[in-house]
Structure formats: C-alpha cells, structure tokens
Amino acid sequence: MRGPPRTSPPGGHISTELRINDRIRVQEVRLVGPSGETVGIVPTADALRLAQEADLDLVEIAPMARPPVCKLMDYGKFKYENAQKAREARRNQTNVIIKEMKLRPKIDSHDYETKKGHVVRFLNAGDKVKITIMFRGREQHRPELGFRLLQKLAEDVTELGFVESSPKQDGRNMTMVLGPHKKKAEAKVEHKAAKEAKAAERAAEEAEERAERNAGRQAAPKKERGRSENLDPEIEA
Numbered sequence: 001m002r003g004p005p006r007t008s009p010p011g012g013h014i015s016t017e018l019r020i021n022d023r024i025r026v027q028e029v030r031l032v033g034p035s036g037e038t039v040g041i042v043p044t045a046d047a048l049r050l051a052q053e054a055d056l057d058l059v060e061i062a063p064m065a066r067p068p069v070c071k072l073m074d075y076g077k078f079k080y081e082n083a084q085k086a087r088e089a090r091r092n093q094t095n096v097i098i099k100e101m102k103l104r105p106k107i108d109s110h111d112y113e114t115k116k117g118h119v120v121r122f123l124n125a126g127d128k129v130k131i132t133i134m135f136r137g138r139e140q141h142r143p144e145l146g147f148r149l150l151q152k153l154a155e156d157v158t159e160l161g162f163v164e165s166s167p168k169q170d171g172r173n174m175t176m177v178l179g180p181h182k183k184k185a186e187a188k189v190e191h192k193a194a195k196e197a198k199a200a201e202r203a204a205e206e207a208e209e210r211a212e213r214n215a216g217r218q219a220a221p222k223k224e225r226g227r228s229e230n231l232d233p234e235i236e237a
Contacts, residue, residue, distance in 0.1 A: 105145035123160040146174040
C-alpha cells in the first residue's frame, strides 16, 4: 500500500505544481475516478480515503472550478510521463538558423559555384539562408545585376529551397532569403542515416581488406612449401 497521503514539504510547495492529497484544503471536491469516470461531488476527506484504499493519489486538476476537480491517479507516474512528453517535444522542436552568404554582383563563375555549394549545404541541413549582394561604387546604379544574380541562384537551388523573402534593396545591399524544403528535424535524421550508412560501408571495406591480407599471408607459406617439394637434391648435386 502507498500508505497515508503525502504531506506538504517544509516551507510550502511550488505554486506551479498540482496540489495533491493533504495539500487540498477545500471541504469538498468534484471527484474523477482513475479511468476518467465521474464520481461526483464528495467530501475531501472521503476522496482522500478512496485514494488511500486504491493506493493512488488525490490530484487537483482544475483548481479554479467550484468545487475544484480532483482525480485519483498515480502522481509519480503522471509526472514521469509528462516529463517524457516535454523532453520529446523539445527534441522535435525545429530550431531554424538563418545563415548568410555574401556575393558581389560581378562574381566570377568559380566563386559563384563555391558560394552556391555553401548555400546547398545550408539548405540541406534545414537552415534558412540570407543572400546579400554587395554593391560598390558605380555598381549601385545597376541593381538589375544583383536581381538577376539572386534570381539565378534561386533557380539553381530550387529543388532544395524556395524564395521566402523576395529580393529587396537595402542601401548598398540587396537581400533575399531562401527557405529550406526540409524541416530541421528531418534534415538531422537524414544526415544521421547517411553518416551511419557511410560508416557501415567503410567498415565493410576494411573487413574485406583484412580478409584479403589474411588470404595473402596464408597463401605465401603454401607456395614456399610447394617449391621445396619440387626440388631434387640429386639433380642439384
């Protein structure tokens, strides 16, 4: 048996926690059974007795109701399950990070491919990318150069991302934001799977190399023995 209802710890209790057992100081409660069935309005003393007989806790789940709603449950198990759900929710949260890539309007093809590669990597990881075109001197009078470059980049990575914020002029710069098609959590799962597959492939290759080396070492002594057996001592003499 669970024993008598737990008492409040010295110094009071955390206000954000549900009140349980003898912390419930009202005269009567609207009682809900352990399976969710409605018992009705009962004196709090009777509800506490029922909780003790069932080896459960009396938990106040709706303190603002009149009278408060209380439920018979295993409070320790309830707290554990809630903590598990909270951890799972935090784990599945999508923390989208905004990366930034800066380009010049007259960037050469090699540098463009390098910058595009970084953008592809960011989008594959589930991150947003802010593309900034930096104008200098007379380039400021040719905004169409920046616009065409941003348009080209968006088209080149269209399978991985989309234009979340269209190109806009901001002083000497022109900016555009690309959003990933993949969610952050999905990208992490894919990255982990790819990493595990690569590790498995490498392990298989190493095992194959070891097997070949072992086979080579075993064949060498046999070859030497074969040569010795074919030698005729009389002929050599």
